[in-house]
Amino acid sequence: MRLGMVIDLKRCIGCYGCQIACKAEHGTRPGTTYARVVKREWGVYPNVKKLSIPVLCMHCAEPPCVEVCPTGASQKRSEDGIVFVESDFCVGCRACVMSCPYGARYFQDEQRDYFDTGENEYEQALYAAHQAGVVEKCDFCRHRLEQGQEPACSANCMCKARIFGDLEDPNSEVSRLIREEGGFQLNPELGTDPSVYYLPPDR
């Protein structure tokens, strides 16, 4: 099994719901956004286009981040291809952050809070799960998968633009979409072989 996600750039309206669904699920600190949205604009008025491109960890089949990790904290799960960080082994050297071509890894130098008054009740409850001085990233919501749920971002997306599934199963929805709707990876030339595919916005 190789878990992956298809992001349909035609469906996506760039609402940032995925960024907040992720934040709400993981309770991450300011500046850490495992799921985020990149906005692009091109052309000359009035022939101009905008595009919203949601990004997250690509869960590369050939992940440079895992390769460079000196302690083995960054790993790829053999059973489903999920790339994750075992916080207990991470020494915070940030080699992986430098090696990731997709900007998917986060390291907090100092543990910042959103409000100047410090952590509120919610943050006290949620930040406990985040160790200081380690690299953090999207793990396809492993804890949700264990409970039979899909990742928070795809479960919530109000345009149903994020589809999660098994890339190795030719009958899965993700495989069908990639095949029939022209699915593509970001920067395939880097040889990382991402497990996140995109569907073209104009089709």
Next chain:
Amino acid sequence: MMTTEAASQVYEDTWIPSACGMCYNQCGIRGHRIDGTLVKVEGNPDNPIGRGRLCARGLAGIQLLYDPHRVNRPLRRTNPEKAIGGDPGWQEIGWDEALDEITTRLKAVREEDPRGLYFAGTVISLAPLMHALGTFLPAFGTPNSFVSDGHHCGNAEHILARTLHASVTTNPDVAHCSYLLLFGCQAGLGTYYALTTMAQDVADARIRGMKVVAIDPFLGSAAEKADEWVPIKPGSDGALACAMLNLLLNEYELYDADYLRDHADGPYLLTEDGWYARDRESGRPLVWDANAAYARPFDATDLGTVALDGVYQVDGRPCRTVFRALREQVAKWTPEAAAEVTTVSAETIRKIAREFGEAASIGKTIVIDGQELPHRAASALYFKGAHGHDNAWSTSLAIELLNEVIGASNVPGGLLGTNPVCFGHPETGFPRWEPGADVDGLLEAGALLYNDPHGRSPGWPPPPTSAELPNLRDLVGWPITTCFTPAALNDHENFSFDHRPEVLINYGSNLLMSAARPEVCFEAFKDTFVICFNLHSDETAEALADIVLPDTSYLERLDPIPNFTRHHHPVGMGDWGHTIRQPMVEPLFERRHFSEVLLELGGRLGITEPMNLLTNHLYGLVAPHALAPDEQYTWREIADHAYKGWFGEERGLDWFEEQGVITWPKKVEEVYWKPFIHARAPLYNEWVKRSGEQVAKIAQERGMKGIDTEGFVPLPDWKPCRAWKPRDGYDLQAIYYRVPWHTFSMTYENPWLDEISRGEPYSYFVCINTATAHAKGIADGDPIEVEGVDGGTIRGRARLTQGVHPEVLAVANNGGHWAQGMPFARGKGVFFNQLLPMDLEHTDLVSLSMDCDARVRVQKVPEA
């Protein structure tokens, strides 16, 4: 709920169903509470409103609940000097002290003249707002209420939603639509009614092949996804729609004659003076019976073929049909004429008119649930971008008539009123509302906001009678909301009132920022005793409030059937879903629910009895579930009555606390009701013409100089809005647009949503067309100053973009807070409303829409 007792501690891990309150849409949510702390809010898949998916705001609500800057205890002003941006010198006081003082003040006002109590509220908290408007205020005896975000509300759209769709709002039936034309509106693609459900449906429809055309000066989230972005000069949408009508009716002949003849007033005859020609005896409007060659009442039993088009002699005088009048009315709007004002090319206008007309598939039918129905697969929808101008009425009418002429009105594929027909829950038959026809055969809405058990609301529109109410309810009583009150209070030339605002209760709204520039509301209420009931000590509280009361957020309070006004349900087939809003945590600190405090105040003031009777009216409660007049109920008891009254004895408050939502399938006759209900949509608005004459008369009698009734037109036309008035050097129009992760200005205090805006390229900047900026020597990121022709200057940083009309500056929502009590929001984004005055001159009197754009000039300024 699940609570288990471990050896040494109570361990709690529970999910609670409720309704979102981060905007107006009331989507279904559920919250995860562990050991008393709310740790997650997400969509409730059991609820048809959102179907388990939320927008960014709804997901971020937890940071409103636990915002450390919330007001937690009643506050009293110690600095007697009220000032915009001033320091009120808050002192914490107890609830008893606060309510004692408020009671004393209110008692005095009520004895003197109850109209001395003014009320301002926000539509975001619609259920508590309706409770105040529907029970406390009329029981107290004051008509002086207004909705501060009225400025940014539907105004004209609500009027036409009522006359043409028997509803408060509309949404397109995208499940059967193949061409969606959006005029300054982002249905399903940005912010709009039923956003989270519409987003799913619009995405599905677009994948299926529905084409979207976005007419908008700014390339926002709808235009981004549109197949075609048509940039237009702000305020000229009406001219474009008139030209499209002209093409459809007079050139392409793409219209639905059967619909216009049988389901609209198309064949009604008009006298030369512009009134319906009426039968001498019955007073009924006349149509031309082509077989008899005679004018006969529209409802004559043995009518022959009715003529849709033409001019006929009635009593020796020529009478045009409404249809003919419309054709002639729009004839001057050639695509070339419209191109000149809209800056949209004539070629584009022709193209979209033809595509729209052809997509309508006039004559085709579709079978849904065994019923064969007309299938008109095109919709034109509009919102503030199109009607936020002082030509709102005519503009909105022109766009609505696009749907009417192709018959795409309340049939599959067309524009649907938001749920104007409901046969009720299968077991109780309640709630029930249904439109019908009035004596002229025209559509009359069923109960709209209130729940009259008879399900109808006749007697609309209220005729203009006077000008003695600052909210203009006696002059222009038909718009459902308005924020005109402060403008009227300030306008001593045109208005004189025999009472003044002694006390203002301001619920949940930030008047100073949301209505217009802050000076307007400050001036109107600076000598008033102001009580702000709110989540934060915001700009309004700090400038005006004498007492601030700490409100509960939507995650801490109980609202019975918060979506009882039917426009919160998505349109189209699917399920009805009536829900609960309940506390996910008990109110923190000393926060209290506004509705509960009103009940207590009602008791202290001795108005419990009328409040109870009005509560029965609000929820449509009849025996045995009606409230007894003389009993003092708790809020929970009232909720229990409401639920049982609607859904039966066994489904009271307890049931809803557990289950969260009750659902049942909609019927095809409820959703696509037009073919089933014999009531005609009025293309011709005789009532507007009549109202205009009455308003003019009242204005003349009272010596009001600023009342211009030119806009009271029965058929659409176009005139420039106020922001088009030329003035040397002021070469641009400033507009605001909406992003789907902010609601008005209130969400700027939310750190997660702020994080979005800071990472996004446009929303904290002033967007200016790249070529325009270059010509002015403005570079990307430069600090700039935008000066409005009517005064008011805003500052921000320039964002150069190709995605905005060259004559336009675009600002997202309404940021730039300055209150000490909203430190997180302070200085974020741009305060657009500073540019907007509020007065008769900038207001469309028919709909009370204000010009939400401004003529401006821009210049680069030195770094602060």
